[in-house]
Structures are given as structure tokens and as C-alpha cells.
Amino acid sequence: MLVVMIGVLISAVDGTIVVLALPAIEEDLKITLSSVTWVVVGYLLVVTVLSTQLGRFGDMFGRVRMYKAGFLVFTVGSVLCAVAWNAPSIIGARVVQGVGAALIAANSGAIISELYPPQERGRAYGYNAFGFSFGSVLGVLAGGVMVTYVSWQWIFWVNVPIGIVALVLAHRVLRDTAERQSRKFDFAGMITLGLGLFGVLWAMTGLASGPLDGTLIGYLVGGIVLLVAFVVVELKQQEPTLDLSLFRIPTMTPSLLASLLQGVGSFAVLFLVIMYLQGTRGMDPIDASLLLLPGYVIGAVVGPYAGKLTDKLGSVVPATMGLGISVVAMAIFAQQTATSSLWLTAIGNLVMMIGGSFFFPANSTAVMKAAPPERLGIASGVLRTFSSIGMVFSFTTAMLVASHSIPRNLAFAIFVGTNKLDGDLASAFAHGLKAAFYTMMGIMILAAILSALRGTGRKARA
Template sequence: MSTALGDAMPRRGLGMVVVMVGVLIAGVDGTIVVLALPAIQGGLGVSLASVTWVVVSYLLVVTVLATQLGRLGDMFGRVRMYEAGFAILVLGSVLCALSWDAASMIVSRVVQGIGAALIAANSGAVIAELYPPSERGRAYGFNAVGFSLGSVIGVLLGGVIVTYVSWRWIFWINVPIGVVALVLAFRVLRDRGERRRRRFDPLGGITLGAGLFGVLWAMTGLATGPLDATMIACLAGGVVLLVAFVFIELRQKDPTLDLSLFRIPAMAPSLLAALFQGLGSFAVLFLVIMYLQGPRGLDPIDASLLLVPGYLLGAAAGPYAGRLADRLGPVIPATAGLGISVVALVIFARMTTTSSLWLTAIGNVVIMIGGSFFYPANSSAVMTASPPEWLGIASGVLRTFSSVGMVFSFTTAIVVASYAIPRDLAFAIFVGTTTLHGELATAFTEGLSAAFYAMMGIMALAAVCSAVRGRAGAPREPVR
């Protein structure tokens, strides 16, 4: 082995550790905030509708900015933008911890979302620069380990912090982790990709953000109250803006969402699989927490301990699933992972007010293993199909599609789950401000089952998209 190669191997391993820390923080934020929603709602004295946007605003920012910030990575260096993401995420975490009302918390979460978008949009491209195509599946498998471990930490710390300390510490813990990751990134990571000048697309970004906001506002309102003229106007306006966004993107030289990527073989089904997988899986944690804190009356610590085995076994499966994707290609592991996730949703749909809590734990184990098989294979398929100079954009587009699914997963699940019970009561159960007993608990559990069945259909659609994609061949440049 040459000296240069010998030096590159440990640096590549350290680089992977830095990237894993980034997704670990994302995993922590994804679970810890859910468990802390009741404490945040009570501590800030905000309405139930406002506390929803503590979650949704973060996801919406990541969704809208992912491709634009991936563009920054192509222009100024993916590592540099990745490092900037850590700095902004730490700043946003400090602001969240210091928030004094609903508005300040939501604005702080937006800042956090900007940092998370920089990390998410460029992490896939950083991995693609560190590893050759034949090893990227394994690398993305380790990336999945980081997310699973972060989710475990978030679940455990969330239960302990919310019960014994203060909800503000769920944000303070990001600060030392982010600072350490930023220092490591400065010392270890180096930009290798060729810089490419790109234009921004403010009109596309505005129409996409406003369109998604309008639809989400309407769906969030529908989850907490009856349909009215304001909701209809928001929904119609959001849909019109999203249609306008598509036409704007077709005319832009450097669009926010490069639709020409869909002309690359395997790209369209891979992106659609990511969208439907996010739509069918992201709300699972919310629904399970609703079940455990509502009909079953568990406190945050007991609920979190019940979910830990799934995250640990999902983390263990990640590297193996990634190596399988390197050997067999993305189609079989990704599709198998989605099939496993469908089985998990069947298990969740069978939960009742008297069923064993182990059924919930088993369902979480199964769905986390399914996700560990899907994520590395699907990410590898997208990044392998993308031309090298488009890695930043491809990474951002992948994150955008996944995030769009996640954003709508939450509101869709709440609307479906609340059909059997008054919506304001269902929402109160979700944020943990009330519990259920007797016939009302049974009716609500049946509503949750309906939501799981709906998500099962969406997940099956993701599996179809994954199965029909062709083998990711040599990348070719998108054609306008």
C-alpha cells in the first residue's frame, strides 16, 4: 500500500465519523423533540396548534432549502457548507433553549432547520467524495448507524430530561456535540470536488415554500378543527403555487428542483421511493407515542425505554445492509427494507388497549430494521446515478423528496387517526396533555389502526417504485 493511500484510509474513516456525528444530531432532534412537546407546550404556555409548528417549521425549512444549499456546496465547497451547517445548528439550538414564547421558539427552530438543511444537503455529497461507488452502500450504512444511535440517544435523554430536568436541556445538549463535530470537520475533511458556478432560484424557492406552507397550514387546521373557508383557501392557494412552481422550474436555467434529473435512469423511481417512504414512515413515532401516552397512559421514560431496542437493532443492521447493497445493487435491499416496513405497520395496526406492550416494541424493531435496509441502498442508487459535478444537487434533491414525505406524513396521520374521536382531543393526546380511558381509548386506538393501514398502503407504493427502477448504470449528465 502506498504512503498516500495509507494516509487516505484513516482520514477517510475519520471523515465518516464526522458525517455520522451530523446525522446523529439529526436523529437526536427527530426523537427528543417529540417526547418534549408536552413540556414545551406547558412551559411556554402556547396553544396546541402552535406547538405543532415546533416540529413542522423545522421540517419545512429543511425541505425548501435542501436543494438550494446543496447548490452552495457545489459552488463553494461541500465540506465548507457542511461545517457552516454545524455552526448554524449550534446557534439555533442555543436560541431554542433561550426561547420565551411560541414565536421565538418557532423562529429558533427555523434557524436550526437552516443548519440541518446545510448538513443534510451536503452530507451525501461528502460521503460520495470520500468513497468510490463500489463502497458507498457500506458508507451510507454507517450513516444510518449514526441516525439510529442519535434516535436512541434522543429517546433516552428525552425521557430523562423531560421528567427530571427541564425541556430546555434537549436543545443545550446539541451545543457540545456540534462544537466537537465542527472542530473535527475542520481538522479532517477536505474539499475534493470541482467547484461549479451556479445561479440561485429565489422565485422557485419562494413558490415551493409558500405552496407547501399553504397546504400544511390547511392540513394542520383540519387536524385540530372542522373544515372552514380559510382552510379551503389555504389549501387551494398552496396547490396553485405548487403547480406554478413546476412550470417555473421548467423555465429556470438553474432551478431549485432540477427536474432534468428525472431523465437519468433509476433516478425518478429512487426519488419517488424516498418520498413515499418518508410519507409512510415518519409519523410512525408520533403515532406510537400517541398510543403509549394516550390509551396506555405511559410516562415519557417508560415510553422511551420501550422503543430503545428497535433503534439499537436498526443501527446494528445498517452496515450489513450497506454491504449487501454494494454486492447486489440497490434494488433488492431497498425493496426488501420497504417490505419489512410494511410488516411492521401490520404489527402496529394490531395494537389494542389490552395488547402486550411487547407488540409495540417488536413493531419498532421491525420498522427500524426495514429503514436500515432502505436508506443506504436508496442513497447509494441516487448518488451513483448522479454525475460527479451534480453530487451536491442530487443530495439536496434526495433530501427534498424525503422531507416532503416527512412533512405530510405527520399531518396526514393525524387527520386519519382522529376520525374516531374529536380532533382537538386527539391532538391533545398527541402532545401528551391528556390520556384516555374506557370506550374513548378503544375508539381512539381504532383510529390509530386506520392511520397505520393508510401508511401501509403508502409504504407498499414506495416498494413498487423501488422494485421497478433499473440498475443504476454509468451516470450521465442531465439533459435540459
């Protein structure tokens, strides 16, 4: 379990630590605002497209073997990020990191399902939630310190010793016990999904920083067409990238959709809060990270207890309660102004982290309990894919909504921390952030409704 938690931890560290380093990366490498955004979006896109296919690798060649390969690839990618010299090199290195992260994420859930009986998986996923929260704590704190006092390269160098230790421990502790299964790869599905998401994301990113033009419309329409083609392709594949037959399982559909919407509604929150603290309030990275630290600490502590509650009550109540708590957090964040107390931000982040600690173990347990034993790897990968799709669109949706109050190019610059605001412009941008948080709040409410629907069936306690 410790080895699995390290995998979650290193992924969480990378997710939060990069946010605080975006301005420094842009300035040092002399890259454009849109390029620095793809440092985040490119990583998430690779994880999204590859999760199910690499979970299939686990079924074929052993989940532990692929899990260890994930650590190795992620560590190599971190080294490449640290030595990057321009936009293509840093984005390419992040793509390599994304492959490693996808290998880790796609197989970790299946490993837990093999290690623990169904009645104890909630506690196990609770420990996973602890690893995620603790990793987020390290990412926020270490990111603030390194960017402020050392250099942005060290946010990637720090992954190297963690990855090596995890690789050694995994080699010594974990063993493959499940039978190997023959799987086919869905190249047509991967290509249409990847290019479709890329087209839509490229258009949304461009629209957040500039006016709508024919090129952006072309990317948007092309992306949508490819996503429709992806669904058609999947319906005809024997072993698709997204196994749509999983949606025939009553508990699976609301669980996966809740995961997607939770990703849309929550992933960009850290970006929005950092944008508010560094842009509207003019804080340095280290001060912003220290303000958010208590929420991540409390979230890490709550995770294992929320997992035990899932084992006791089933998934519906803890998952829905977690989403409801997240709705409250969005309402708190939406009250922020250019002059409001910073305690409001700290409390909002605390509530947000507690909500996530309840949702993740409960929802993961629901998916893995509902999945047939011979398809645990596929189910784990599908869950990660839906969550990742939500995260990718969370980032771009937040930018589009938040940028409506001031010129898009200026909002985009503030979003990655390269500009600070004063006076009336700060107040106007804070109003834009309010709209973004209310949008995320609405998405979270929809996710909570879907989560609660699991309680209407005969397998409500799954």
C-alpha cells in the same frame, strides 16, 4: 466518515428528542396546540425548501465549508431554542436549526460520494444509517430522561457540545477536493415551493384540530395553486430548485419517489406510537422511550451490514426488502388495542427500524450512483428534499386519519401528549390509530413497488 456520521447523528437526535418534549414545551411556554405542532413542522419545512439550494452552496463555495457552517448554525439555533420564551421565539429558533440541518444534510451525501469510490458507497451509507439509528436511540432515551427528570430546555442544550465537537473535528479532518462551480439561485422556485407547502400544511394542521371553514379552504387552494406554479417555474429555470432533468435518468425517478413515499409512510410512526403509549396507555415519557429503545439499537447495528449488502447486490434488492419489512411493521402496529401487550409495540418498532436500515443506504447509493459527478451536490439536495416533503406530509396525514374516531380537538391534544384517555374513548382512539397505520402501510407498499421497478431496467444494479 466519523465526522459525517456525527452530522447525521445530531440531526437524528433532534428528530426524536423533540417528540417527547412537545407536551412540556406547550405547558411551560403557554402556547397553543397548533403552535407546538409548528415546532416540528416548521423545522421540516425549512429543511425541505432549502436543501437543494444549500447543496448548490456546496458546489459553489466548497461542500466541507458549507458542512461546517451547518454545524455552526445548528448549534446557534439549539441555544436559541433552549432560551425561547414564547411561541414565536421557539418556532423562529427551530427555523434557524432547520437552516443548519439543511446545510448538513444537503452536503453530507456529496461528501461521502467524494470520499468513497462507487463500489464502496453502500457501506459508507450504511455507516450513515448507523449514525441515524444511534442518534435516534440517544434522542429517544435522552428525551425521556430529560423531559421526565430535568427540563425540556436540555433537549436543545445537549446539541451544543455535540455541535462544537463536530465543528472542531470537521475543521481538522475534512478537506474540499472538488472543483468549485458557478451556480445560480432559484428564488422564484424557493418562494413558490415554500409558500405552497406552507398553505397546504396550514390547512391540514387546522383541519386536524377543528372543522373545515373558508379560511382553511383558502389556504389549501392557495397552496395547491402555488405548488402548480412552482412546477411551471422550475421548467423554465436554468438552475431550478428541483432539477427536473434528473428524472430523465431511469434509476433516479423511482428512487426519488420511493424516498418521498417512504418519508410519508414512516416519519409519523414515532408520533403515532408515542401518541398510543402516552395517550391510550397512559405511559410517562421515560417509560415510553425505554420500550422503544431496543428497536433503535438493533436498527443501528443492522445499518452497516445492510450497506455491505448493497455493495454486493446493488440497490434494488436491499431497498425493496427494507420497504417490505416496513410494511410488516405497519401491520404489527395496526394490531395494537387499548389492552394489547406492549410487546407488540416493541416488536413493531424493532421491525420498523430494521426496514429503515436496509432502505436508506441502498436508496441513497442508487441516487448518488445515478447522478453525474458534476451534479452530486444537487442530487444529494434533491434526495433530501423529496424525503423531507414526505416527512412533512406524514405528520399531518397521520393526524387527519387518526383523529377520525374521536373529536378532532381531543385527538390533536392526545397527539402532542397533553391528554390521556380511559375506557371506551381509549378503545375508540386506538381504532383511529389502526386506520392511520393501515394508511401508512398502503403508502409503504406503493414505495416498495416503485423501488422494485428499478430492477426492470438495464441499470438494475445501480
